[in-house]
Amino acid sequence: xxxxxxxxxxxxxxxxxxxxxxxxxxxxxxxxxxxxxxxxxxxxxxxxxxxxxxxxxxxxxxxxxxxxxxxxxxxxxxxxxxxxxxxxxxxxxxxxxxxxxxxxxxxxxxxxxxxxxxxxxxxxxxxxxxxxxxxxxxxxxxxxxxxxxxxxxxxxxxxxxxxxxxxxxxxxxxxxxxxxxxxxxxxxx
Numbered sequence: 684x685x686x687x688x689x690x691x692x693x694x695x696x697x698x699x700x701x702x703x704x705x706x707x708x709x710x711x712x713x714x715x716x717x718x719x720x721x722x723x724x725x726x727x728x729x730x731x732x733x734x735x736x737x738x739x740x741x742x743x744x745x746x747x748x749x750x751x752x753x754x755x756x757x758x759x760x761x762x763x764x765x766x767x768x769x770x771x772x773x774x775x776x777x778x779x780x781x782x783x784x785x786x787x788x789x790x791x792x793x794x795x796x797x798x799x800x801x802x803x804x805x806x807x808x809x810x811x812x813x814x815x816x817x818x819x820x821x822x823x824x825x826x827x828x829x830x831x832x833x834x835x836x837x838x839x840x841x842x843x844x845x846x847x848x849x850x851x852x853x854x855x856x857x858x859x860x861x862x863x864x865x866x867x868x869x870x871x872x
Contacts, residue, residue, distance in 0.1 A: 713866015717757035729758035
C-alpha cells in the first residue's frame with residue numbers, strides 16, 4: 684500500500700512539472716511618488732514606498748498574467764480650504780496605507796524586457812486614522828479599482844497607477860491619486 688502511494692505521488696509530481704513551469708513567483712520593493720488632484724486634495728508628488736510580491740502564470744514565453752499583492756504607503760497633502768467646516772479637515776500631509784493587487788497582462792519582448800497593463804484593485808488599510816472636524820472618519824474604506832501600466836528591465840521595475848479615493852470631506856469629494864513607482868524585483872522561481 685505504501686509503495687502504491689509513493690508511486691502515485693511521484694507520478695503526480697512528474698505529470699505536474701510542466702504545469703508548474705508555467706507559474707512564477709517573486710518579491711519586489713521600491714519607492715513611489717504620489718500626488719492628488721481633487722477639490723480637497725491637490726498636491727505635488729510626495730515620497731512613499733511599496734513592498735510585496737508577484738505571482739505569474741505564463742500562457743507562453745511572451746504572454747503572462749501577473750498579480751502583484753503589495754503593501755503601499757503613499758503620502759498626499761490636502762489643502763486648507765475646508766479647515767473651518769464641520770465636515771472639513773485641517774491642511775496637512777496624510778499617510779495612506781493601501782493593500783493593492785494589480786492584475787496585469789504582461790508582454791515579454793525578451794527574457795528581461797516587458798511591458799504590462801491592467802486593473803488595480805486597492806483597499807485603504809488606515810481608513811480610521813484621519814478624522815473630520817466632527818470626529819467622523821475622513822476616508823472611506825470601500826475597495827477601489829483603478830488602472831496601472833508598467834515596464835520591467837532586468838531587475839528594475841516601473842509602474843504608473845491611477846485611481847480615485849472617495850472621502851467624506853464636504854460633499855463627498857473624490858481625489859484622483861496618481862503614483863509613480865520605481866523598484867527592484869527578485870524572482871524566486
